[in-house]
Amino acid sequence: MSSSARSALLAAAGLAIVTATATGCAQKSDGSPAGALQVTASDSACEVSKTDFPAGKVTIQVENKGSKVTELYVLFPDDRIVAERENIGPGTKASITAEIKAGEYEFACKPGMKGDGIRTKVKATGNGGEKRSPELDAAVAAYRSYVLAQAEESLPAVKTFTDAVRAGDVEAAKQAFASSRRGWERTEPVAESFGDIDPKTDVREDGLEPGQNWTGWHRLEKSLWADNKIGDEEKALASQLDTDIAEWHKRVGTAEITPTSMANGAKELLDEVSRNKVTGEEDRYSHTDLADFKANVEGAEKVYELLKPVTVKNDAELAKNLDAQFIAINTLLDKYRADKTGYDFTVYDKVTEEQRKELSDGVNALAEPLSKLAAAVAK
Known part of the structure; x- marks a missing residue:
């Protein structure tokens, strides 16, 4: 494996990726759920449409406008990996739906899928979260x-x-x-x-x-x-x-x-x-x-x-x-x-x-x- 340390298995603060096929969300005309966070990745930027959003189920739409294959990481401040989506090619999009508990995170876009990435700080607020049977x-x-x-x-x-x-x-x-x-x-x-x-x-x-x-x-x-x-x-x-x-x-x-x-x-x-x-x-x-x-x-x-x-x-x-x-x-x-x-x-x-x-x-x-x-x- 590469040193980007891939994987979205753990969600130490309750973030757990679910696929974009999850049901029950209103859809916009482009097919994405209403209220989705938009992440625009390029070779030099990682722009997030909202850096403060309600905790709970959050859909993240990623568009790679750069010239290199990129990854999106959701990280705790100490760089533990919470979730990620990899291999987002130039000119392509990817979608993630996640359960995020209240707390501070960083979104990191990694053009070329190497290095520490281009970071944007975000915060999930409120009491939304996952309930289990x-x-x-x-x-x-x-x-x-x-x-x-x-x-x-x-x-x-x-x-x-x-x-x-x-x-x-x-x-x-x-x-x-x-x-x-x-x-x-x-x-x-x-x-x-x-x-x-x-x-x-x-x-x-x-x-x-x-x-x-x-x-x-x-x-x-x-x-x-x-x-x-x-x-x-x-x-x-x-x-x-x-x-x-x-x-x-x-x-x-x-x-x-x-x-x-x-x-x-x-x-x-x-x-x-x-x-x-x-x-x-x-x-x-x-x-x-x-x-x-x-x-x-x-x-x-x-x-x-x-x-x-x-x-x-x-x-x-x-x-x-x-x-x-x-x-x-x-x-x-x-x-x-x-x-x-x-x-x-x-x-x-x-x-x-x-x-x-x-x-x-x-x-x-x-x-x-x-x-x-x-x-x-x-x-």
């Missing part, structure tokens, strides 16, 4: 337990990998690399929401900010596969990865999670597959992309499983579609596994362009209904 409260509690379990299980898996690096055992480190990433990949939007952890652990070389030291999994991946060596620097980096993963484990329990942030995090996991796994960019040296791909799908499916009772009640047809698409993508991935339960997948450089297209189509077929999950649980 007992079923949704149960889903949030269960998901919190799942996220904590994934972080807990990651500690020994990462240590197996880093112990091999410190021992100078290239082959053992290679064998442990993919499994060390599984818990992170299943809950990646939560991990990334802390902002400062992801750039240390999961950044790729082309995602580095100016002056940033390259650390984490992918730095070690390059040494193991491209350079086929482990030196003192790599051994130190292994210990740093242990420290950073331990920090993630410590902090993940502090995250506030909402039903709509869960749903949008599931969609973000599929976007992550589409951006980085299907293209082969994520694990470009080890070609273990399909293991990460599977973990991302598993994380998204867990969210859907927990939200399914409410989804069936609110949108039975959507639930039926999601059931079918999760079966389809898992069946497709099974074609590349050595067995039906393990994580020994075909190395990605052996996957043909035609097969990559099939995988991409499968991801897109799931991502489309998954983008409607947040709106369904928000009804």
Whole structure:
């Protein structure tokens, strides 16, 4: 992942993105909800139509009038990531509907999807906010337990990998690399929401900010596969990865999670597959992309499983579609596994362009209904 630390999974102050397909809003002639905040992004500005607005459900319409692909972040003053929408191309628009509790935030437009962004301070006022049913409260509690379990299980898996690096055992480190990433990949939007952890652990070389030291999994991946060596620097980096993963484990329990942030995090996991796994960019040296791909799908499916009772009640047809698409993508991935339960997948450089297209189509077929999950649980 890039050091922009993507993800809209967490809403520590109650902000949870829901898709623009949410119903119940009056529409203007251009199709956008009445009263929507308008954000005009360019290469040098991030203009917001209102910097003081009522707390509650807020729709944000973003138009990129610049020459570069941009992102919009909603941030707390301490730069924790609350929500974001990425990959807004020049001349295109994007829409986000969010539940925002009262408080101060910053909107940050990031032309080129790098750097701190162009900031505009905003404030949500009043007492508007999200109200949840007992079923949704149960889903949030269960998901919190799942996220904590994934972080807990990651500690020994990462240590197996880093112990091999410190021992100078290239082959053992290679064998442990993919499994060390599984818990992170299943809950990646939560991990990334802390902002400062992801750039240390999961950044790729082309995602580095100016002056940033390259650390984490992918730095070690390059040494193991491209350079086929482990030196003192790599051994130190292994210990740093242990420290950073331990920090993630410590902090993940502090995250506030909402039903709509869960749903949008599931969609973000599929976007992550589409951006980085299907293209082969994520694990470009080890070609273990399909293991990460599977973990991302598993994380998204867990969210859907927990939200399914409410989804069936609110949108039975959507639930039926999601059931079918999760079966389809898992069946497709099974074609590349050595067995039906393990994580020994075909190395990605052996996957043909035609097969990559099939995988991409499968991801897109799931991502489309998954983008409607947040709106369904928000009804």
